[in-house]
Each structure stands twice: as structure tokens, then as C-alpha cells.
Amino acid sequence: IRAIREISHDITGTRRVRLSNGREMSALDIQQAYLERVERFVESNQDADEQAKHVVTEWRNVLEALASDPFSLGRQLDWVAKYQLIETYRAKHELPLAHPRVAMLDLAYHDVTRRRGLYYLLERQGRMQRILDDEEIALAKDEPPAGTRAALRGRFIRQAKARRRDYTVDWVHLKLNDQAQRTVLCKDPFRSEDERVDKLIASM
Template identity: 55%
Template sequence: MIESGVAFRDFSLDNPIRAIREVSHDVTGRRPVRLAGGRQASALDIQREYYTRAVEHLQTREPNAQIEQVVDLWGRQLDAVESQDFAKVDTEIDWVIKRKLFQRYQDRYDMELSHPKIAQLDLAYHDIKRGRGIFDLLQRKGLAARVTTDEEIAEAVDQPPQTTRARLRGEFISAAQEAGRDFTVDWVHLKLNDQAQRTVLCKDPFRAVDERVKRLIASM
């Protein structure tokens, strides 16, 4: 949208870090935060502006099912926050799923949110081990929606996105493992841990082809 020249109202925040903290404690979306020009706006005000522009922009583009799915959920989430009727998204939005789980647990056992059992439940919710984590249990009961299949996840382990630097990371890792080389990889660095300590820095997240990476792979 930015590249296409879509114009937005100025919602620059006076103190972004403080605003994030203030908004994160408000599930109503209506708590005002201070903008750079001295005005105030709520999270809902800001989100509605960007959402409206996104919907308008989509109408000028070729259909894209994935983007339309994201924008649809975005709008339903804003509606849910504004109306405080979270049933509209209570299987699709992570914090809403967790909030519903905690509320049911609190009601059932008559305990405060600060109770240690809730903290334990919080940790168990984020346990990603199949068959043990609470989120996995919720998925199997249909209480947490999925957007991918197990087959798609398995394929993604070996097939990174082909239009970003993830492709470069994947090609480098595969080549290094096949060559039996010791290596280090993070978001931007591809490094062979040999005497020369050869490293390629990949700063552009959308660069999927890089001659430097090709040369590094060829040197193995």
C-alpha cells in the first residue's frame, strides 16, 4: 500500500513504546494514546483508518485469496473489540483464545487471574509439543482454528519461501549439511565456522538471489 502511494491520516505516536504498553492493557481498544501532534486517538481509531484504506486498496487489485482472508479477519477482530463480542473470533485470534480459556478456568474454580494455577495454565498453553500442550488439545477439539495442514507444515520445513532471503538461508543450510560443514545462521548472517570465518550479510529480506551466497556455497 505504501509503495502504491496510498495516503493515510497522520497517526504518528508521541511515544510509541509507552503507547504499546498502554494499549496492551486495554481489551476495549478505546484507551486514548497521545499522538505526535498533541492529539489523541484510540487503538480502534488508528486500526480503523488502516483497515478502511486496506479494504479500498484491495478493490483496485487483482483478487488474492490469502490477502482477502487476512483483511477479513482483521475487520472481524476490530468489530469484536468494538462490540466486546469476542465470539466472532474466539477460535482464530490467539489472545482471544487464551482469554476465553482463562475465563472458563477462573469461573470453574473461582480463582483470580493472579492465581499460580493460571500462570501454570499460561505456560501449558504455549507448550508446542503435540499431545501435551493445551493449544494442541484446543485445536483437536475444534476450539482453535488452523490455517495450515500438517502436510504443508512438513513441506515448509524443507521448502522455505522462494521470494525472500529465507530461500538463501535454506540453500546455504542444505549445502552446509550435505558438505558436513560447521555453520552459523541467523536472520541476516550466513557463516561458515572455518579458519577464514567466511560470512555473508543478507540485509534485504526480499532478496532471494545473491551471488555472494552462491560463491559461499560453491566454496564448500
């Protein structure tokens, strides 16, 4: 927890933190290590699609920009956009970081109301790069990614609702809230088929 706090207060990404194994790495070092593993996996996997390759390329581009000029990512990274917005406002009005108007701006950035949220204002001005359009987001609310635990979870929820059964779900548990309190633990995020879940659905 301490390492997460230390990383969250370092906008350069270079502050080194001690890991559980005793090694010290910066946030950028950690991301680079993860990226290299994912790159090796994608390169060795014949089934890797263009989307996976695109994600890896974008990841590398962002890490390189973070290492050289983080503020060049104002259109891509939320925290950079917000930082630039607040710092520009503070400089214009000569306000300290602790000023209530700065706190209001901070909150307004995250307002999810499209007409009031400052993120959406930046988006309307063409200052934010989007990955998905509104139609793709709307579809994702009802259609989880195929080949994932989310698809398995979604199928369980649809069946429970259709059969008017009380249920509880979280990231890894699917549970029928009946007398037997039957629960299936789904640890693998890339498993979309599970006969234990099929049996749970069949028992509804």
C-alpha cells in the first residue's frame, strides 16, 4: 500500500519503491517489465490478433513518452489532461493548489454529467483522444468481451434474471442466494466456458 501511495505522488514515474521481494523499481520500470513480458507472449502466440498487437504498440508508445515528455500525452492520458487543466487555471488566476476553486475544478473534471463534466468539455473541443465511440460503449454494457470471465458472468446473470432467481456476483464469485447458497469460484479471467457454471445455471 505504501508503494502505491508513493507512486501516486510522483508524476515523473521515476521514484523507486521497494517491492515485496526487496528489489527497488520505479513505476516506469514496473510497467516496462510487464510490457516486455506481454510483448514476448504476443510475439510467440500465433493466435494474437491485430487488436492485441495494437495495444502492445500503444503501450510502448505511452511508456516512451512518459519517460521523455509526459506532458505530450495530454490527449491520451486522463491524469495528464487533468493536471494541465488545473495548472493552466491556477496560473491564470494565481491560485495556490489548496484553493477551494481548484478543488471545485478537480471535482468538476470527474463529473459524469456530459453537459457539466470538464472531461467532456475537453472532448467536445477535440482535446481528448477516444478509443471507443458512444455506440461501442453502449454495446459493451450488454455484451461482455468474448472469451473472458466477464462473458461467463454475463451469461450467469442473464439466466438468473430470466428465471427470477436471487444471485450475487463479484469479480470471481457466482452465487445463487438460495437455501443451498451454491457458489462457483471463477479465477481465470480468460475462461468463458465452465461446466460448473453450466450446472449452476441448469439447477435454477
